[in-house]
Amino acid sequence: MTIVEIGLPKRLVEMTLDGESVRVPEGATILDACTAKGKSIPTLCYGDTLKPANACRVCMVEVEGSRTLVPSCSRKVEPGMVVHTDSERTQHSRKLVLELLGSATDLSTTPHVDEWMSACGADPSRFGPEAETKLQPTIVDNPLYVRDYGKCIMCYKCVDACGDQWQNSFAISVAGRGFDSRISTEFSTPLPDSACVYCGNCIEVCPTGALSFKREHDKREDGTWDESAQTQTTTVCTFCGVGCNLTLHVQDNEIVKVTSPHESTVTHGNLCIKGRFGWQHVQNR
Amino acid sequence: MxxxxxxxxxxxxxxxxxxxxxxxxxxxxxxxxxxxxxxxxxxxxxxxxxxxxxxxxxxxxxxxxxSFYSLFSLSERPAKITHVCVDLACQVNGAKALCDRLTDELGPAGAKSGWLRSPCLGVCEKAPAALAFEAGEVAKEQLLAPTHAGEVIAVAAAGPSHVDGERAEVPQAGSPGLRLLKRVGVVDPESLDDYRATGGYHALRTALLLGPSGVIREVSDAKLMGRGGAAFPTGRKWDATAKQPVRPHYLVCNADESEPGTFKDRLLMEGDPFAVIESMTIAGFAAGCSRGYLYLRGEYPRALHLLRNAISKARERNFLGENIMGHEGFSFDIEIRRGAGAYICGEETAIFNSIEGFRGEPRSKPPFPVEKGLFGKPTVVNNVETLVNVPVILTEGCEAYTRVGTEGSTGPKLFCLSGNVSRPGVYEVPFGTTLGELLDLAGGVPPGRELRAVLLGGAAGGFVRPDELDLPLTLEDARAAGTTLGSGVVLVLDDTADLGSFLLRIAAFFRDESCGQCVPCRIGTVRQEEALHRLVGKRPLSTSAADLQLLREVGQVMRDSSICGLGQTAWNAIESALDRLGYAEEAAK
Known part of the structure; x- marks a missing residue:
């Protein structure tokens, strides 16, 4: 059975997007309007299953009458709003934000970032070889997760997924301040001693690969991770009666990763430790 | 849970x-x-x-x-610790030599040696300053200002003494015509009777007669603008909050002044604490708030003591609590919240997160505080100086009030004079006084020296040259001249000041105080400091011109795309030094 959301029909709001008149449902964000018009706006901290964190500032656009640029992922469209997504100011902002991120963080596993960088001519090496970075050793303190915070852009998504937006485990938080801020358990306690329940929902939302499944990480390390050779099959978890959708990522007739569709009304992309990691028995031959 | x-x-x-x-x-x-x-x-x-x-x-x-707050340590440290200010006004007045001596005698700054470098302690008129702290059954704090290495070393060893009877002092104390400072340094700040004998609680009585909308009308007609830096019309803020149907409403008095060079609110709280409490009560009455929070920066022990005393005495005499002054149905009380070393908590939404027990990170606006503020309820946030203007308006009437100052900037204004100036301190002048007149009032630069520049508005403000001293100090003139009055900082630099290290300190301040939430500010303030180090140290990446260009580009993205005012203004003073003081040419040489 497909669940269809039934509500009052929404009013349409008229706005101008890059010179073109656009009508979007009331409550839509500028990003929604751009997506509807087929305009691609880069985003990093935006998550389709999370409240906007407004932290990465990659999606900034220019709204006429606003002193500063505004985050398109969270700013709702207002009647008569005039938005420019490709003005000189937005281009400069996007370029600099990507350069700043790239100068401090390892973005090598962040999807699309190379395209965005070349599209706007960003060059993170401009800040010189002595620019301070966040590079640090990878943390492997448990058999399921790998945490490589040298790749972390502080988007808050893992904290939000772990906290009151989804999992309510509150195992991690942002600690410290400014450039020294970091994602941490209390007193940097190893994950097995923390409140972590290994649901993997933080990894699901991580946009840079700073968090990864140990299995995927190991296969990437020894060069056997091959996404092009993987199939994805969505099924239903057999462990309990909730009926979560599982997407099995299979490579060489072996499950290598389990995710859940974000549009699933049961999971919204979230799983528990059993659905996420309890599949070894399938391939015990 | x-x-x-x-x-x-x-x-x-x-x-x-x-x-x-x-x-x-x-x-x-x-x-x-x-x-x-x-x-x-x-x-x-x-x-x-x-x-x-x-x-x-x-x-x-x-x-x-x-781990968000710099006054807390999550690793073991001794009970005694001394915070030595190295910020702008103290830097100009020998903080570096002081720290060098301490490094020699006590060892490098750190928990082990018992002293730490601190951002602005808010006692810029008595620079250099230090704050000694000792934990214990009764924690002790002592402000050392102005201080010297011998004193810091002695206090670091013996611990602070608890008795701190020093009175708040302002150079104009007792002068006729003062409105905001009339009691500071003159009236006993611990006595409610003395406060009432000098007109205290007159304004609240008037307010109760006028009713909430009457008070808002007076404040709106007086054209009172916020004095914390953003200069938003106070009446409009109160009105917007009062009209919200959701209850309760909250009032937050922002006493977290941490902008380097700002100390006016400290003087008001130390010199006239009852006025702050009365003003908050009036604001609470007008905007329909049942509860007020006074968010006081953690580095102000004397203000904390005096405000606690004022609140408890006001409660005893029914100036706080239920049915205040016999006015049926008006209940209001105040809780003091101590900050713990985070400049960003003075941002009007970060202050909510801090009070609620979350990291002091600014929230995204909209929604604005008048709609969803503290605990998600309609909230008025006002700076201390803004609030203490309210009794003046209600006592003198809004017409008399608007005759002080100029058309666009009404009333009296406090300025914090520090740096290379003969008589540093907080001065009260009407808006419209020129910068030159204000400097004359403070005795100008010390004899034999020449004025080099004035930093107006704080680290987030801008520089003014010696040939621009005829600038009238009003919101509109400052804006037209491309600077800002900000929080009222007038930090004077003479020809002995080292502009390079001064700018580096501004950059270090913003790097240290960035909350880290958004990329432009979190990484931009670091890149800004790095580029400035290269320029000042004449070690360019390729050419100084390229470093200047980099600095400007980083500055632009911080201004355009940071979440809050901290990031948006983190480049202001440095940009103005490059362009107005000619530092760009100097650095490119």
Missing amino acids: DLKLLDVEPTEAERVVVDLFTGMGRDQLLPALHAVNDRVGWISQGALNHICRVLHVPPAEAYGVA
């Missing part, structure tokens, strides 16, 4: 102070952290764990909050 706690227990001393919070909630996290810090001087794993148990806060989140 099912919490997973660490397997670590607090010490007996820690347990006792934390247990006092039993039955309370998350919003007591910051006070609980203060309680532990006051008792033992740092936050141990056992103490944090116990706080989490008592207040039902997840340990990771409590750790995130505790």
Whole structure:
């Protein structure tokens, strides 16, 4: 059975997007309007299953009458709003934000970032070889997760997924301040001693690969991770009666990763430790 | 909430102070952290764990909050610690030599040697300054200002003495015509009777007669603009909050002044604490608030003592509490919240997160505080100086008030004079006084020296040249001249000042104080400081021109795309030094 959301029909709001008149449902964000018009706006901290964190500032656009640029992922469209997504100011902002991120963080596993960088001519090496970075050793303190915070852009998504937006485990938080801020358990306690329940929902939302499944990480390390050779099959978890959708990522007739569709009304992309990691028995031959 | 706690227990001393919070909630996290810090001087794993148990806060989140504030240490440190100010006004007045001596005698700054470098302590008129702290059953704090290495070393060893009877002083004390400063340095700040004998609580009586909308009308007609830096019309803020149907409404008095070179609110709170309490009560009455929070920066021990005294005396005499002054149905009370070393908590939405027990990170606006503020309810946030203008308006009437100052900037204004100036201190002048007149009032630069520049508005403000002293100090003239009055900072630099290190300090300040939430500010302030180091040290990446260009590009993205005012203004003063003081040419040589 497909669940269809039934509500009052929404009013349409008229706005101008890059010179073109656009009508979007009331409550839509500028990003929604751009997506509807087929305009691609880069985003990093935006998550389709999370409240906007407004932290990465990659999606900034220019709204006429606003002193500063505004985050398109969270700013709702207002009647008569005039938005420019490709003005000189937005281009400069996007370029600099990507350069700043790239100068401090390892973005090598962040999807699309190379395209965005070349599209706007960003060059993170401009800040010189002595620019301070966040590079640090990878943390492997448990058999399921790998945490490589040298790749972390502080988007808050893992904290939000772990906290009151989804999992309510509150195992991690942002600690410290400014450039020294970091994602941490209390007193940097190893994950097995923390409140972590290994649901993997933080990894699901991580946009840079700073968090990864140990299995995927190991296969990437020894060069056997091959996404092009993987199939994805969505099924239903057999462990309990909730009926979560599982997407099995299979490579060489072996499950290598389990995710859940974000549009699933049961999971919204979230799983528990059993659905996420309890599949070894399938391939015990 | 099912919490997973660490397997670590607090010490007996820690347990006792934390247990006092039993039955309370998350919003007591910051006070609980203060309680532990006051008792033992740092936050141990056992103490944090116990706080989490008592207040039902997840340990990771409590750790995130505790590590946000620079006055707290999450690693062991001695009970005695001295914070030595190295910020702008102190730098100009010998802080570097002071720190060099301390490094020689006590060892490099750090917990082990018992002293730390600190951002602005807000006593710029008595630079260089230090704040000595000793944890214990009764925590002791002593302000050393102006100080010297000998005194810091002696106090660092012996611990601060608790008795601190020094009175607030302003150079104009007792002069006729003062409105905001009329009691400062003249009237006993501990006596409610003295306060009433000098007109205190007259304004609240008037307010109760006028009714909330009458008060808002007076304040609106007086054209009172916020004095914290953003200059928003106060009447409009109050009106917008008063009209919100959602209850309760909250009032927050922003006394977290941490902009380097700002100390006017401290003088008001130390010199005339009852006026702050009365003003908050009037604001609460007008905007329909039942509760007020006074968010005081953690580095102001004397103001804390005097405000606590004022609140308890006001309660005793029914100037706070239920049915205030016999006015049926008007109840209002005030809670003081101590900050813990975070400039960003003076941002009007970060202050909410801090009070609620979360990290002091600014929220995204909209929604604005008048709609969804503290605890998600309609909230008025006003700066101390803004509030103490209200009794003046109600006593003199809005027409008389608008005759002070200029058309666009009404009323009196406080300015904080510091740096290379003969008589530093807080001065009250009508808006429209020129910068030159203000400098003359403070005796100008010391004899034999020449004026080099004035930093107007603070680290987020801009520089003014000696040939621009005829600038009338009004909101509109400052704006037209491409600068800002900000929080009223007038930091004077003479020909002996080292502009390069001064700018580096501004850059270091913003790097240290960035909350880290958004990329432009978190990384931009670091890149700005790096580029400035290269320019000042004449070690360009390729050419100085390229470094200048880089600096400008980083500045632009911080201004355009940062979440809050801190990031948006972190480049202002440096840009103005490059362009107005000619530092760009100097650096490119």
